[in-house]
Amino acid sequence: MSEALRRDYSVCEEIGRGRYGVVFRCFSAVSGKSFAVKTIDKRLIADDSVDRQCLYNEAKVMHILSPNPHILQIFDVYEDESHLHIVLEHCNTSDLFHRLANRTVFSEPEALSVMVPLMEAIAHCHRRGVAHRDIKPDNILFNNRNQLKLADFGSAECFRDGELMTGIVGTPYYVAPEVVAGRDYNEKVDVWSAGVVLYIMLAGFPPFYGDSATEIFETVSRANLRFPASVFQSVSPATKDLLRRMLCKDVSRRFTADTVLRHPWMTGGGGDPK
Structure with a gap:
């Protein structure tokens, strides 16, 4: 050493x-x-x-x-x-992965308390010309004051305005469809991944899944977003709207990190379950 x-x-x-x-x-x-x-x-x-x-x-x-x-x-x-x-x-408390493992689902206010600082971190990255490219619960840490800290920039890439990136990086459940397809992509891949994190917090399982990496990539590519009534009946319409805009296969219509931060669910306290 x-x-x-x-x-x-x-x-x-x-x-x-x-x-x-x-x-x-x-x-x-x-x-x-x-x-x-x-x-x-x-x-x-x-x-x-x-x-x-x-x-x-x-x-x-x-x-x-x-x-x-x-x-x-x-x-x-x-x-x-x-x-x-x-x-x-040094963050000496659990990461989001372990917090998810220790409970079934998060309430909307609990999910909001994670999403606001997470999206602020992602928006800061994008303003500085950095795409994280591996947003997932394992890389979302908390310090001893319970402050969220985005970590692990080993897959990050620097970019300029309008510049696209290449390379298949990320983790199967969280990777965006344009990455799976092998196309050039922009920083909105981080918004997709954060949308998957939000879905998992509310549902207890990922929106696109399979028994192998290949099957997961196939379901991600189809991007057929569903809200099973047995799980999402108590989730507010505002939350589902935000998820649709983050997990939008059409990159041109997918929200930016800054737009996510301005969404009514993010600014209105997490929405009222309906």
């Missing part, structure tokens, strides 16, 4: 593990404050691979986006011959 990192931080127990690296809890040698350090083993990544580009892209993107109250903050980056170390804000 980097000597400079060990000089500045006391690295402690492992708190997470991914494809190429490990996340440790660490403490600042100066302030004693708690942080997380993401340690990535560069030797596991081919020099000419897309993942190698993502390796350095994540830190760059996080610097572009910082500071923002709803985006995980980056503090330091260290590199040695074999590893890249990214020191991040």
Whole structure:
């Protein structure tokens, strides 16, 4: 591990593990404050691979986006011959994935309390010319004050106004149909993914699903959005309207992140169940 990192931080127990690296809890040698350090083993990544580009892209993107109250903050980056170390804000409470696993569904006000800061984070990304491209509950964290923090920018891409992106990235349940189709796409893929997150919070299951990645992609491609009466009978019309506008296959008609934030359900307290 980097000597400079060990000089500045006391690295402690492992708190997470991914494809190429490990996340440790660490403490600042100066302030004693708690942080997380993401340690990535560069030797596991081919020099000419897309993942190698993502390796350095994540830190760059996080610097572009910082500071923002709803985006995980980056503090330091260290590199040695074999590893890249990214020191991040430490969120020591559960992520949205675990919160969903521990309960059946969210009420509309509870879902709203997640969606407002999430969409504010996504809108900030888009204004700064960054598409996250992997919005999902696992990447939606909460700190010890229950503030939402959007995390994991390893798949993020920078773009300019009107510029399209390429590449199949994301997670099957949450990926937008234009990505599945292999077409060029814009930042609205994040709005689609956030719409899936909202649907899951209210229904307890995804809007498009299957028994394999292939089947999931097929249902995503069809984008046949349904609201089963057994689940959605108590969900307000405003919520369903917002879901239709976020999970709209026609990208030209799909809401932008800023438009989502102005929708009556987002500004009116979550709607009255009807």
